[in-house]
Amino acid sequence: MKGVSRRGILAAGAAGGAAISATVARAAGFGNPDQPPEGAVNVTNPRALAVPGPHDSGLADMMPAFQSPPATDVGSMPQFWASFNLAPRRIQDGGWGRQVTQADFAISTEIAGVDMRLSAGGIRELHWHQQAEWAIMTYGHCRITVLDAQGRPFVADVKEGDLWYFPAGLPHSLQGLAPDGAQFVLAFDNGASSEFNTLLATDWMAHTPPEVLAKNFGVPADAFRNIPVHSRWIFQGEVPPPLDVVKARMASKAGVPAYPFTFSLYDAPKMGETAGGYVQIADSTNFPVSRTVAAGLATVRPGAMRTMHWHPNADEWQYYLKGEGRMTVFNAGPEANTANFRPGDVGYVKKGLGHYVENTGKEDLVFVAVFRSDRYEEVSFADWLAHSPPEMVAATFNLSAETVAAFPRGRGDMMPG
Numbered sequence: 001m002k003g004v005s006r007r008g009i010l011a012a013g014a015a016g017g018a019a020i021s022a023t024v025a026r027a028a029g030f031g032n033p034d035q036p037p038e039g040a041v042n043v044t045n046p047r048a049l050a051v052p053g054p055h056d057s058g059l060a061d062m063m064p065a066f067q068s069p070p071a072t073d074v075g076s077m078p079q080f081w082a083s084f085n086l087a088p089r090r091i092q093d094g095g096w097g098r099q100v101t102q103a104d105f106a107i108s109t110e111i112a113g114v115d116m117r118l119s120a121g122g123i124r125e126l127h128w129h130q131q132a133e134w135a136i137m138t139y140g141h142c143r144i145t146v147l148d149a150q151g152r153p154f155v156a157d158v159k160e161g162d163l164w165y166f167p168a169g170l171p172h173s174l175q176g177l178a179p180d181g182a183q184f185v186l187a188f189d190n191g192a193s194s195e196f197n198t199l200l201a202t203d204w205m206a207h208t209p210p211e212v213l214a215k216n217f218g219v220p221a222d223a224f225r226n227i228p229v230h231s232r233w234i235f236q237g238e239v240p241p242p243l244d245v246v247k248a249r250m251a252s253k254a255g256v257p258a259y260p261f262t263f264s265l266y267d268a269p270k271m272g273e274t275a276g277g278y279v280q281i282a283d284s285t286n287f288p289v290s291r292t293v294a295a296g297l298a299t300v301r302p303g304a305m306r307t308m309h310w311h312p313n314a315d316e317w318q319y320y321l322k323g324e325g326r327m328t329v330f331n332a333g334p335e336a337n338t339a340n341f342r343p344g345d346v347g348y349v350k351k352g353l354g355h356y357v358e359n360t361g362k363e364d365l366v367f368v369a370v371f372r373s374d375r376y377e378e379v380s381f382a383d384w385l386a387h388s389p390p391e392m393v394a395a396t397f398n399l400s401a402e403t404v405a406a407f408p409r410g411r412g413d414m415m416p417g
């Protein structure tokens with residue numbers, strides 16, 4: 001639709017014969033492949049670029065790639081940009097949550113995202129859900145608890161850069177710690193999931209007959225007379241006792257889980273680090289409980305880029321933590337669309353679609369890519385061409401043998417290499 005409307009504007013604006021021929025003469029060239037031509041570079045009357053009608057420049061200027069797409073962009077794929085910054089916060093005493101799910105971000109079928117804040121002592125109440133929960137800590141300190149299906153309890157304290165993973169159905173809780181609680185981003189392995197519709201322990205207890213509660217827990221029904229009749233979801237509690245104390249109180253004869261439910265992503269090996277940056281991976285090969293979610297944390301230096309690649313095994317859900325970036329996604333058609341990303345934004349790339357992410361700012365660009373898969377997989381465009389028959393590559397792209405020989409070899413996540 002975007003492309004069609006731009007073409008319509010060009011056709012209408014370029015009514016003069018000279019303007020049309022000037023435009024056509026520049027069309028279908030290097031960096032300007034479309035016919036009719038697309039992009040601001042092809043506009044002969046500068047007024048054609050204006051937005052004289054109603055608009056909010058405060059919002060529009062946040063997305064220069066939408067206001068003036070590269071001349072190589074074409075077509076109109078489903079919106080792959082969303083942002084927690086524009087999601088309403090559900091605020092309760094003790095913290096808040098906001099989410100970007102398939103309900104408002106249609107492309108996001110495999111992952112639903114939640115951004116949550118808990119003050120020191122703030123509790124996300126005991127609950128569970130049908131989908132698995134993966135999370136990355138983005139601020140502060142948090143305590144997590146979970147009970148596995150063998151009745152083995154787990155409790156741990158996490159900090160910025162740490163992950164947790166709760167398999168589908170396992171009951172858990174979260175609590176902000178001193179000095180200033182926590183903020184974190186959750187990824188559910190089902191885009192239709194909602195953080196506002198989980199199975200809450202308070203809801204179940206309130207909706208069970210008192211005599212059944214008495215039988216179930218082996219105490220008089222009257223003991224339950226003060227239970228909340230409405231769920232808590234998030235509520236303000238006291239900062240909990242030290243971890244060792246709580247761990248001892250939670251201990252079970254069943255023992256402890258075979259694998260931890262937490263992982264320090266910031267401490268993971270830096271894959272193929274170059275001058276351009278590096279990627280850190282957490283999947284079931286090094287974070288064994290994380291059987292349905294794999295993640296890669298990309299750090300892209302100023303001026304560098306996460307190179308052209310795709311993922312053969314799953315959609316990519318991105319959360320931007322730091323810096324400024326710009327991603328173009330390519331699909332058959334051809335279609336190529338570009339969007340800008342800032343902290344708190346969410347990107348989404350369907351399985352197998354080509355993409356690259358440029359650092360457009362002055363600081364490191366950091367984003368985490370989350371996949372509904374047990375393992376992280378990617379295919380590098382440059383590595384593929386470097387390991388195809390050189391004559392075929394040269395003939396396909398009209399390249400010299402020297403140019404093809406100079407392509408980087410190996411996965412090369414970041415350039416400059």
Ligand code: MN
Pocket residue numbers: 127128129133172198
């Ligand atoms: Mn949960």
Ligand code: MN
Pocket residue numbers: 309310311316355369
């Ligand atoms: Mn990717």
